[in-house]
Every structure is written in C-alpha cells, then in structure tokens.
Amino acid sequence: MKQSVFWMCAGLALLVVMLLVVPGSGRPSDFSLFLGRFHPVVVHLPIGILVVAILLECLSARPAWRGRYDTGILALLYIGVWSSILAVIFGLYLAQGGGYSASQLAWHKRMGILVVLFASLAYLYKAWPGLSERWLKHWEPRMYGISLGLLLLGVALTGHFGGMLTHGPDYLSRYMPDGLRQVAGLPKKADIGRLLLENPAETSTYTALIAPVLESRCVSCHGPDAQRGGLRLDTPEFINEGGDDGPPIVAGRAHESELIHRVWLPLNSDDHMPPIESPQLSVAEAELLRWWIDAGASFEELLPDAEWSPVVQTIVDGMGLDEIRTGIFALDTAPPDSMDIVALANLGLSVTPLAENEPYLQVRCMDLEACTGTSELREALLRLAPNIAWLDLGRSQAGNDLVEVIADLPHVTRLHLQQTSVTDEGLAHLSNLEYLEYLNLYGTAVSDSGLVHLEELPELQSLYLWQTNTTEAGTERLQSAVPELYINTGLSLSPVEPDSTDA
Structure with a gap:
C-alpha cells in the first residue's frame, strides 16, 4: 500500500512539473502536437473508471x-488517479495547438486538475480510514463521501467544458x-444562428x-493570451498594425490578403488557418471575411x-x-390612441397610418x-406627438405659433410648410427635430438668417426654397455646412442676350 501511495505522489509531482514546464503559448514542435493527440484517447479512461468506482461505492x-x-x-x-494525470499532461500539449477559447480552455484545465486532486483524496481516504481524524475530528468520517461527491462534480464539469471546446458552447x-430553453433563459430554437x-x-x-x-476562430492564437507570428486580431488597432509578416488584410483586395489566403488553403497545408485540429470556419464565415475585405474592410460602416x-x-x-x-422605425413607439386620432380629424385634418402595422x-x-395656432389644435397635435411622422400644413394659415408646437413632435420626418406665413423666427423652433429628412418652405418669407437654424438638423436630406427671400450666398453657405443636403431653389434661367445681327 505504501508503494502505491509513493507512486501516486510521484505522479502528482510529475503533473506539477509538467504544469510548470509545458508552455501555454508559442509555436509548438511537431512532437508536442503528436503527444497532444493522445489526450482524446486517454481522457475517456478516468471518466469511465472513476464513475464506475463511485457507482460501486453507492452499491456498497x-x-x-x-x-x-x-x-x-x-x-x-x-x-483513475494515474489516467487523470496522463490526461491532463497530454491535454497541456494538445492546448499548444491553439484554436480554443481561452476562457473555456482555462476552466477545462482547472477542472481536470481538480479531478486529479479529488481522486487522489478519495483514494487516500479509502485506503486509510481515519486519515485526518486528528485535524478534522467529527468531519473525518464524512470526508470520503465529500471527496467522492466533489470528484463526480469535477468529472461532470470537466467533460462539460471539454465538450464546449470540441463542439462549441451550445453543444448541450x-x-x-423550447420549454426548457425558456426556463434556462435561452433563445428559442428558431432564433439559433440569428x-x-x-x-x-x-x-x-x-x-x-x-x-x-x-473571436471564435482566430483570437485564441492571435489575441491577448497568444500572438503567433506577432499578430493580434482582437481589435481594429491590432489588425491594422499587423504581425511579423505585415498586415493580414489589404483593404479592397481580398485576394491579396494573407488572412484570406490562409483561410482558403487546403486543410492539409501547414499554413492553413485555423490549425487542422481546431474548429474551422464555415463557408459562410469565410465568405463574410472575403466580402468585408473586398468592400474596403471598414471598421465604422454601419x-x-x-x-x-x-x-x-x-x-x-x-x-x-x-x-x-432605421430612423424612427428603430424606436419603440407606442401605438396612437384612436380617440386622439378622431379628435384631430374633427378639427379638419386628415389622419392616416403611415404604414401597415406601424405606430x-x-x-x-x-x-x-382651420390650421391655425389655436389652443385646441395645439393640444390635439401634442396628444399624438410621438406618432406624427409626416405633417402637411402647406397653403394653410399656419404661422410661427404653430411651428412652435411642431418642435414638440419628436418623430417628424417630413414637413410641408409651403405657402404659409412661417418666417425665420419659426425656423428656429425646428432645430431639435433630429429625424427631419424633408422640409418644404416654398413661397414663404424665410431668408438667409433662417437657414442658419437648418444646419443643426442631422438627418435633413431635401430642402425646397423656391420663391423665398433666400439668396444664392445663403444657400451656398448652407450647402457648405451640409454637403449632402439637396437644395431646390426652383427653375433658374440665364438672361438671353438680344440678337444684334441684322436680319
């Protein structure tokens, strides 16, 4: 019995040495990768052996x-102790091949070491009853059972994390x-992959x-924990910086990018990435990478x-x-109240849905x-403030007082104020309409002073200024401030020079 304990302690010492000697990063040798291939073969031994031992103890x-x-x-x-030790050692070599999630690998490694420790503890308590009676006193008779319980839990968790590394985080x-998924807080099966x-x-x-x-295919070897070839792919800054062989991507030219070259190499090529023993990119993932690089490899494009x-x-x-x-349709807006719609319609306005199933x-x-700044109309508009997206007050009696109310309609995208009495003072109220895309001011008295307020509208795309008091200098200043804005000032004809030739 003493001899078996001696060799078990020797095995534990060997494990400690291997944990200190086997590097967790760097480029492994072929022999190291060869040893790592034995991990899947050996790892099933302790699982079966230790579980059988626990079952026999339950029968006893x-x-x-x-x-x-x-x-x-x-x-x-x-x-079980010795097979667990060998499984951990071979696992250290297998991990050198990379391609695994760093956090999942760390947990798998920790739990494997705990299995070795709990199995050793269970063996010692089984071989020597009363081993720790001097220190644990009344707890000592329970320690063997506690060791077996922790051992079973360790085996289960080690297998769970190993399955996540091999088959993905959702393999279980x-x-x-769907009923169990809801209890576990997971999305429905129909939403998997979405x-x-x-x-x-x-x-x-x-x-x-x-x-x-x-993150899922490359960062385990090219991230904060390991930088093979001096390359990191976990942030835009590191991607642009590149590695020992230069930048991994050439924006706009996927066929010249080393990243794409490595991904599409045959699996048996030494330069293929990820390594053959690691989870590979799907065809869809590889195509996304290629499209993104060909499209310019932008990190900011929405x-x-x-x-x-x-x-x-x-x-x-x-x-x-x-x-x-996008825009207002990306917002969570409540449907309008039907009574508020009726109240506004009774004031002489047409109120219709902008689109089916939209608020x-x-x-x-x-x-x-009827469209003047009366208190009744103002209150009716404000009750529907979150829901009004298109507002047409063109050719009505609307003035600056009614425009002041429009400033409190946060989701207006199209606004018709043509041939109304709106002035520069009224335009000042529109500067807070962050979703306004279209504004028609044809036939109003607005001038260059009012255009200054429109420079603050972030989404404005179209502006109509025909027959207003604006000047060419004013519209050019606005155009310079908002280059993408379309400004329509009406038909402009150059004067025709009189014909001075004799008939």
Whole structure:
C-alpha cells in the first residue's frame, strides 16, 4: 500500500512539473502536437473508471453488500488517479495547438486538475480510514463521501467544458426543447444562428459580422493570451498594425490578403488557418471575411449602409438581418390612441397610418382655414406627438405659433410648410427635430438668417426654397455646412442676350 501511495505522489509531482514546464503559448514542435493527440484517447479512461468506482461505492452502502467491492473500488480509484494525470499532461500539449477559447480552455484545465486532486483524496481516504481524524475530528468520517461527491462534480464539469471546446458552447443546449430553453433563459430554437442586436441601425458591420468570426476562430492564437507570428486580431488597432509578416488584410483586395489566403488553403497545408485540429470556419464565415475585405474592410460602416453581394445577402438574411429598421422605425413607439386620432380629424385634418402595422401617422391639413395656432389644435397635435411622422400644413394659415408646437413632435420626418406665413423666427423652433429628412418652405418669407437654424438638423436630406427671400450666398453657405443636403431653389434661367445681327 505504501508503494502505491509513493507512486501516486510521484505522479502528482510529475503533473506539477509538467504544469510548470509545458508552455501555454508559442509555436509548438511537431512532437508536442503528436503527444497532444493522445489526450482524446486517454481522457475517456478516468471518466469511465472513476464513475464506475463511485457507482460501486453507492452499491456498497447497502448493508448486505458492504465491503464487497472495497478492493475493486480502491484499484479503480488508483487507476483513475494515474489516467487523470496522463490526461491532463497530454491535454497541456494538445492546448499548444491553439484554436480554443481561452476562457473555456482555462476552466477545462482547472477542472481536470481538480479531478486529479479529488481522486487522489478519495483514494487516500479509502485506503486509510481515519486519515485526518486528528485535524478534522467529527468531519473525518464524512470526508470520503465529500471527496467522492466533489470528484463526480469535477468529472461532470470537466467533460462539460471539454465538450464546449470540441463542439462549441451550445453543444448541450442545441437540441433542448423550447420549454426548457425558456426556463434556462435561452433563445428559442428558431432564433439559433440569428443575430439579436439591440440597435442594428447603429451597429457596424465589423462589430456584428466580422468580430464574432475572428473571436471564435482566430483570437485564441492571435489575441491577448497568444500572438503567433506577432499578430493580434482582437481589435481594429491590432489588425491594422499587423504581425511579423505585415498586415493580414489589404483593404479592397481580398485576394491579396494573407488572412484570406490562409483561410482558403487546403486543410492539409501547414499554413492553413485555423490549425487542422481546431474548429474551422464555415463557408459562410469565410465568405463574410472575403466580402468585408473586398468592400474596403471598414471598421465604422454601419449595417444599413452596407452593400451586400448576392451571396452575403443570403447569409445575412439567414441571420435575421433581412430587415434593418432605421430612423424612427428603430424606436419603440407606442401605438396612437384612436380617440386622439378622431379628435384631430374633427378639427379638419386628415389622419392616416403611415404604414401597415406601424405606430406612425401622416397628418394633412384639409381645411386650410382651420390650421391655425389655436389652443385646441395645439393640444390635439401634442396628444399624438410621438406618432406624427409626416405633417402637411402647406397653403394653410399656419404661422410661427404653430411651428412652435411642431418642435414638440419628436418623430417628424417630413414637413410641408409651403405657402404659409412661417418666417425665420419659426425656423428656429425646428432645430431639435433630429429625424427631419424633408422640409418644404416654398413661397414663404424665410431668408438667409433662417437657414442658419437648418444646419443643426442631422438627418435633413431635401430642402425646397423656391420663391423665398433666400439668396444664392445663403444657400451656398448652407450647402457648405451640409454637403449632402439637396437644395431646390426652383427653375433658374440665364438672361438671353438680344440678337444684334441684322436680319
């Protein structure tokens, strides 16, 4: 018995040495990778052996079978300790190949070491009852059972983290029924593979589509924990900086980018990435990388601004990005109250839905004399303030007092004020309309002074200034401040020179 304990302690000492000697990063030798291949072969031995030992111990709890399996249990625990030690050592070499999630690998490693320790502790308590009676006193009789319980938990958790490394983080929940998924706080099976972004309209293509691919397939070897070839791919700054062989991508030219070259090499090539023993990119992931680089490799371009190729369009549609809501449609706005709609319509305005199943309205003044700044109209508009998106007060009696109310309609995108009495003073109230895209001021008395207020409208795309008091200098100043703004000042004809030739 003493000899078996001696060799078990020698095995534990060997494990400690290997934990200190085997590097966790760097480029491994072929022999190290060869040793690592034995981890999947050896790792199943301690799982089966230790679980059988625990089951036999449970059977021995029956009075009629007590002590019947003690010799076998002791032998199984001893073999379990040694097979666990070998599994951890071979696992250290396998981890050198890279391609694994750093956090999951760390937990798998920790739990494997704990299995060795709990198995050793269970063996010692089984071999020497009363081993720690001097220190633990009343707890000593329970320590063997506690060791077995912790051992079983350790085996389960080690296997769980190993499965996550091999088959992905969702291998246990992938086929879980929706009822259990709801209890566990997981999305429905129909939503697996779909991107659930909080605000897709303000998310970059890099953040939504490219960074997750690099994180899951590349960062374990090219991230904060390891930088093979001096390359990190976990942040835009490091990607642009490149590694020992220069930048991994050439913006606009995927076929010249080393990253794409390595990804598409045959699996048996020494230069193929990720390494053959690591989880590989899917065809869709590789195509996303290639499209992103060919499109300019922008880290800032937003999803709504991206121009998908037909293949990538199919991919993003499958990820739930077939309809990216932008502007006011990306907001969580409550539906309008039907009584408020009726009240506004009774004042001579047409109120209709902007689109089916949307909470927004288009409002048009039908009774031109009724659309003045009366308190009744002002209150009716304000009750529907979050829902009014298109407002047409053109050719009505609306003035600056009514425009002041429009400033409190936060989701207006189109505003018609043509041929009204609105002046520069009224335009000052519009500067807070952050979603305003279209503004018609044809036939009003606005001048260059009023145009200054329009420079503060972030989404303004179209402006109509025909027959106003604005000048060419004023519109040029506005155009310079907002280069992408379309300004229509009406038809401008150059004077025709009189014909001075004789008939």
